[in-house]
Amino acid sequence: MTSEAFVWIWFPDETKPVLCGKLQENTGELQFYYGKSYLERKNAISLDIREMPLESGVFRPRFGEMHGVIRDASPDAWGRRVLLYRLNQRTVTELDYLINAGSDRIGALVMTKSSDHYPSKKTETATIDQLVEAAELIENGQPLPDTLAIALMHGSSVGGARPKALLYDNQSSWIAKFSSTTDQYPVVRSELAAMWLAGQCQIHVPALRLIESLGKDVLLVERFDRINGDSGIKRRFMISGLTALQLHESESRLASYLDLTGLIRRYGKNADQSNAQLFRRMMFNILIGNNDDHARNHAFFWDGTFYQLTPAYDICPMLRSGLTANQAMIVGKQGRLSTVKNALSEAGLFGLTKEKAAFIMEELVDKIETLWADASDYARLTKFQSDLLRKSTILSQGVFFR
Numbered sequence: 124m125t126s127e128a129f130v131w132i133w134f135p136d137e138t139k140p141v142l143c144g145k146l147q148e149n150t151g152e153l154q155f156y157y158g159k160s161y162l163e164r165k166n167a168i169s170l171d172i173r174e175m176p177l178e179s180g181v182f183r184p185r186f187g188e189m190h191g192v193i194r195d196a197s198p199d200a201w202g203r204r205v206l207l208y209r210l211n212q213r214t215v216t217e218l219d220y221l222i223n224a225g226s227d228r229i230g231a232l233v234m235t236k237s238s239d240h241y242p243s244k245k246t247e248t249a250t251i252d253q254l255v256e257a258a259e260l261i262e263n264g265q266p267l268p269d270t271l272a273i274a275l276m277h278g279s280s281v282g283g284a285r286p287k288a289l290l291y292d293n294q295s296s297w298i299a300k301f302s303s304t305t306d307q308y309p310v311v312r313s314e315l316a317a318m319w320l321a322g323q324c325q326i327h328v329p330a331l332r333l334i335e336s337l338g339k340d341v342l343l344v345e346r347f348d349r350i351n352g353d354s355g356i357k358r359r360f361m362i363s364g365l366t367a368l369q370l371h372e373s374e375s376r377l378a379s380y381l382d383l384t385g386l387i388r389r390y391g392k393n394a395d396q397s398n399a400q401l402f403r404r405m406m407f408n409i410l411i412g413n414n415d416d417h418a419r420n421h422a423f424f425w426d427g428t429f430y431q432l433t434p435a436y437d438i439c440p441m442l443r444s445g446l447t448a449n450q451a452m453i454v455g456k457q458g459r460l461s462t463v464k465n466a467l468s469e470a471g472l473f474g475l476t477k478e479k480a481a482f483i484m485e486e487l488v489d490k491i492e493t494l495w496a497d498a499s500d501y502a503r504l505t506k507f508q509s510d511l512l513r514k515s516t517i518l519s520q521g522v523f524f525r
Contacts, residue, residue, distance in 0.1 A: 125218045129238040130155070130193075133231040134166055135426050138355030140233065140241050143170070146193065148218055153189040155182040168427025170232070171362070172390070173369065187373075188217050191366030196232040198224045199419075201286055204261055227289060227296075230348055231360035251290065251299065255336045258286040258301050285310075295330075296346040296356075302339050307442070309508055311340040314439035316495075316502035316509075317411055318344075323498075324490045326404055327434045333502065347434045348424075361433060364421030378418035379453035380405050384472045392429040395474045399483075402466075402473040404435055405454055406484055409461050410491055412440040412516030417451035440512050446521030462522050491518055 126148045131140040141164070144157040155175060161167055162177060169177045171192045174185065184190045189197075197220050198206060206223055207215060221234040226241075235241065249257075257271040290297040302311045315333050322328045330345035350357040367386055368378055383401060388394045408416045420437040423430040449459040455468035463484055470480035495517055499509035 125216065125222065125236070128218050128222050128234040128236065130170075131233045131235065131241050132168075132170075133358035133360070134168070135359070136357060138352075138357055140231075142238055142241075143232075145238070146189075146218065146221070146234065148216075151188060152183055153193060153217060154184075155190060155193070156180070168360075168425075171366070185369070187371050191369065191371075192232075192362055193221070194372075195361070195363050195366055196224070196228060196230055196234065197221050198228070208261060208267060229346075229361060231358040249288075251334065251336045251341060254288040254290065254299055255301055255339055255341065258288065259304070259337075259339075262286055262304055290343065294351055296349045296351075297332075297343045298346060300342040300344065302341075308511065309340065309504060310439060311342045312502040312504050312508070313512060314437075315342050316498040316504060316512075317413060317438045317440050318435075319501050320411070320491060320494055320498040321404075321407055321435055321438055323494055324403070324407055324487055326407060327400065327432070328438075329434045329436065344436065360425045361422050362425050362430075363419045364423070365418035367423055367430065368418060370418065375417055375419075375451070376459075377453075378451070381453060381455075381469055381472050383421065384474075387430065387432075390430045391423075392431050397432050398473045399475060400432060402470065402475060402480065403483055403487070405450075405452075406463070406466050406487055407491075408438065408450065409454070409463065409466055409522050410484075410487055410518055411438070412443055412448070412461075412512075412519060413438050414441060414448055414450050414461060415439065420451075440516045442512070443516045443519060443521070446519065446524065448519075448521060462524055464524075488518065 128146045130143045130146060132143040133140050141161065142158055143161050144155055146153045146155055157177065157179065159179070162179060167177055169175055171190060174190055175182045175192065182190065197217065202224060203220060206220060210219060210223060222236055226233055233241070253271055257267060260267050260271070285303055286301040288299050290299045300311060312333065315331055318328050318331055329347050332343040334341050334343065348359045348361050350359065364383060365375060365378060368382055370378055380401060384398045387397045387401065391397045415437065422433045424433055448461040450461050451459070453459050455465035457465040457468065467477070467480050467484065470477055495513060496509070
């Protein structure tokens, strides 16, 4: 059974990784040690400025099996399903997931069995049709033929619960998000509509494309943790909002937009601007009915000195059966309640006056009202699908209740 793994890191503006330290399994914990040579580097950065400062010795997770920043580099539900197929072994440990999640996972950390060298990214590629077919077979619990083995390799390092994979072209890296057999409405197209609309509302979003493969919708989201340059591909270190808040998975309901504002003020670059952007995202989520805004659906770039909000992602309106709803994170004095009043109640923590916060809200309402039809057309929603979302969740009456 694997009991240790070596951690590699890409520094900002570098195209090759360096050995950072080691993970050692000890009585159910993954304990971390920085390498001596790493600590001697002038450009070394801490993996977590609060929990894993640049010091020698052992770092034990405060709770759970591993530190949050290590968990961020591990596959989530979908990636784990893929790896269970690939590894084909009775017991799969957290170290197994970390080591086998692939060399091109999200962020700038990778774990390997060897400290001697970092294995280069495999050059095999898969077609979008192969990726769609492999995802469908995995989702349905069916065995994969050998011809789809390459495609399988492209799904183990991406987070989230829905089927997805990595895709590459000559200049960019993309996350391909597939429709699911369990979808009760066009989730992929709805997400594209919401993400496009967010971009029209001064929310930073990545490039997006919608394609079809084997009769299924595929949303392509450009990866913002990669920078393609003449010298090669650079990676950007990312941490989830959950890790930034120093919360365990079991504490996700305690996550708060309000606490994120304090973190941004302490460690963020351009804190006032970032907090205003965070408020805009929170309000937008409420107005369009995206209540899957949990702390893992927020993230920061980390360069060793500052946290910086990443572009927004995973914004998708969700069908609502009633007028009352809750966000996944705390938004104001009434906790997670999905109302404009609640979102405005702590505007000062975002560095906004009541008047400015109200202006942002009114601006968003006007943009959503005016541009929802355009967003629907852009995402190729039918009129019925667009009207269904508009009546049940987009600018729902419930969010305006006092």
